[in-house]
Amino acid sequence: MWKDWVRPFVRPLPQWSVVAVAPPQQTVVASLRWGKATADVTTDHTVASLRPLTIATSLDAGPHPVLEYRDRVSGRLLGELRLVRATTVSTEGSTLALYHVAAGGHRCLAWPLRPWNAWLQNRLMQQNTSSSHSLMAPAATQQLMIAYLCPRPVVLVSVDATDHHNIFPMDLIGPLGRSGLFTLALRSTNVSMPIMREQRRVALSCMPAAMKDAVYALSVHHKQPLADWAALPFPVRRSRAFGIPAVAAALRIRELDIVHSEEVGSHTLFVGRIVSEEAQTQDTQLHHTAGFHQAWRRRRGLPFAEARSA
Template sequence: MSIVRRGRSAIRRIAFGDTLIPQEFTIALREPQQEISVWLHGLGDPIDVTRRITTACCAPLTIGVSLDEGQRLGRSRFHALLLFCERTQERRVLGEIRLASKTILPLDGSELILFNVLGSSNYCLPKPRLWAHFVSQAYSNWRNLQSFDVKMTALELRAAIVTFIRPHPLGLVSIVTEAGGNIFPMNLMGELGNGYFAFALKDSRLAAHLVEREGRIALSTVPMPLCSLAFQYAAHHTKESIDWDQLPFPLKLSKEFRIPVPVSAPRVREIQVDQVHKIGSHTLFVARVISDERFSEELQVHVVHGFYQHWRLRGQREALAASVAADSLNKRGLAAS
């Protein structure tokens, strides 16, 4: 290794330490996850919105929070704060996002409030490490900006990282169309309470238009053995249809809609779209859950940010290295089935 390369490696070790791990990280958890709670501040007493929150759009970054009627205290415009906290006894705050309300979508017995993002703070890494990553990310984004189909500001990117402190379950969407149907992964989604569910898909991809046209999907949670396939099927977001017979796992039909879903899915929900909102880079779908079946308590794929994974395994170098190797296997199709 040349002197220049050795110097660069030394600088990277000093700046980043052992935090240079994948930003999109897969972990195995039971759903619903029990590691992180999310609290909304700004409307009187803090409100637990862990299971009533979703990302509605990436550019502009828009966060949706569902509240029961009356919780908004009659305010049409207000500022709020989201705190992402450990569920351990210490209840440490690992991240926060500062918000400004912009739109209120009425639901039956509740409402979905869409927020703009004003700023964020991330406490998963020490500040010097965090800013080393931010500077590196800004430089990389500047060099590759023209290749991005979703262009987010630095403020939005940092806040989006905080949203993935809360583990996001990975889902496989099945849809039946006149052309046959499709199956593709999704993780920008969340329960809204009172039987409502929301999810966001890139408007530039065909998948969003298929869902808008058909209006109903079956959503399967992903067991760990199907993780790599779920990542491969991201390519299906641009397809009109796929050949169901070519899928390398057995299928069954969902309860009401009779849509093909993986036999091994621990949970399957059938979802009927009620509202469609084109916000920016993404289309937000607000829907009702028609059926919800749980078949097993098997561990399921969740996606977190690498900063949070480093926090989870802080001080455990061997465990962190093993998790990085496992994440690579999960995504590349070598996980044991």
């Protein structure tokens, strides 16, 4: 159809693709390359802040490494980010390196569609005035999409204090494998941020892809607390050690003991240890990846399953 052929030239790809992936994702390998060394960081890197765009890892990869994302099966390079070491965070006998993203590029679309799609996406971002869009410059958002070449799992974070209850979605999360630590990057404007810094414990519910709509509906709780656990449209059950209400239908419930938190640019980086992990069901988890990554896989006849609205 002529319309299918014309569409990529007039309409940008979506920035994000909401997909259903069996955890842990195995499709993309992330590596840090510096000097003559290279190391797998698929389960040892995460986003620590959006402004400035910052990557955390527990690997010391020198002052200016390159973070590469490759398709695991074909070995094809999908994209890379050029990093510059900004600072370190030391806690619990481990040192985390925080790197600013200096530049980046992807190979998911061929020239001239690649710069043209970025131009269309940037133009759309400049027209959009929502607060999450205005947080980042278009060039940094393009780099963030590259960081999402590794599909990022979505969890619901539960906070439960005497007079404050909340549950909201997060995907700027991850294990920093070598250190055994786990981080959450939460925008410092989040209404529960001060309570989390004080209480230092949360429950993470790994969300089934089929609960996409319920997860998205809870994004309002980044700004306002939850009035009552009973008001949620799904059942909750108390987590094992902390007794924090978590999603009864979650694939897995983890409890995180927060051992350190500090402001990193626009976000507060929470560093913790998983103190319990309850695997409940095996199914696909809600994930986000870059729209151009899904387009690349679609061209090869191997798209991720889209997470569908109920």
